[in-house]
Amino acid sequence: MPVLTVSVNLSARxxxxxxxxxxxxxxxxxxxxxxxCLELEITESMLMKNADDxxxxxxxxxxxxxxxxxxxxGTGYSSLTYLKxxxxxxxxxxxxxxxxxTSDPDDAAISKAIISLAHDMGLKVVxxxxxxxxxxxxxxxxxxxxxxxxxxxxxxxxxxxAQMLRDRRxxxxxxxxxxxxxxxxxxxxxxxxxxxxxxxxxxRDSYRVLRANTAGHAFELLATYRVGVILCDQRxxxxxxxEFLRRAKQLYPETVRxxxxxxxxxxxxxxxxxxxxxxxxxxxxxxxxxxxxTVRDAFESFEQxxxxxxxxxxxxxxxxxSSRARQERDKRA
Numbered sequence: 001m002p003v004l005t006v007s008v009n010l011s012a013r014x015x016x017x018x019x020x021x022x023x024x025x026x027x028x029x030x031x032x033x034x035x036x037c038l039e040l041e042i043t044e045s046m047l048m049k050n051a052d053d054x055x056x057x058x059x060x061x062x063x064x065x066x067x068x069x070x071x072x073x074g075t076g077y078s079s080l081t082y083l084k085x086x087x088x089x090x091x092x093x094x095x096x097x098x099x100x101x102t103s104d105p106d107d108a109a110i111s112k113a114i115i116s117l118a119h120d121m122g123l124k125v126v127x128x129x130x131x132x133x134x135x136x137x138x139x140x141x142x143x144x145x146x147x148x149x150x151x152x153x154x155x156x157x158x159x160x161x162a163q164m165l166r167d168r169r170x171x172x173x174x175x176x177x178x179x180x181x182x183x184x185x186x187x188x189x190x191x192x193x194x195x196x197x198x199x200x201x202x203x204r205d206s207y208r209v210l211r212a213n214t215a216g217h218a219f220e221l222l223a224t225y226r227v228g229v230i231l232c233d234q235r236x237x238x239x240x241x242x243e244f245l246r247r248a249k250q251l252y253p254e255t256v257r258x259x260x261x262x263x264x265x266x267x268x269x270x271x272x273x274x275x276x277x278x279x280x281x282x283x284x285x286x287x288x289x290x291x292x293x294t295v296r297d298a299f300e301s302f303e304q305x306x307x308x309x310x311x312x313x314x315x316x317x318x319x320x321x322s323s324r325a326r327q328e329r330d331k332r333a
Contacts, residue, residue, distance in 0.1 A: 035065030095129025
């Protein structure tokens, strides 16, 4: 079997025991397990109860070669001042942030912030409670290192798990959905006849057309594919088109969002336009050529914005490289 790392949860009582370091050392010696193949999971609230003592204990465990991960990160009273002092390897995003990660802008923002923070500190990230393809796709696009949850497997016994490893069982992932090479258009309307007509219309332009008749399904598609343009109906059960596009803007600000409706609440739509949630309003019934031209312009706007971002990153990278070079020359001088 491949080399594995086994993660073990430590309770608060175990961690506070004075002999925890000696206990771990004796277990490693007894089992013959390499220290680097053991990861101990400790909650952040446990660490913060007596942070100074925790730093000493973790330092001794790290000196042995054992890996340390902080479980349920973000749910306790974490201190960034102490976080940089803890000798840890991994942060685990709590499942409470993952559950609605594809539709709740706050959960998405927290998860993205934890991933960015961890990577900037040279740490790995594990997301807990991944149960759907959309959650997995969202986290992959944000470069989360590892995930665990029922989407991959329910808890199983040791022998069955060993056989799974021997069989080299893998989860096949549609890479093309991540790359977003084609122009991808998301249609959201609760009337199937409208979705059918729009799909036929836009297939003439060789778009990859995604269809959803509920906001929940649309959020899953947004998490799974790199969508460039959204065309959304206003009157839908559960969530209006304006509210959906507001959330879509928070979750995916790079998308071009348009409203297509035979009925509009002028006040709410005007507010959405003013805050940038809606790029353009189109009316039903539509004129085919005008609608196709408008969507084509929207994709060109989306692609131009992405190109501008790429150039900005390139210029920033060159500027940072030039600055480091000057600093090196100054040091040598």
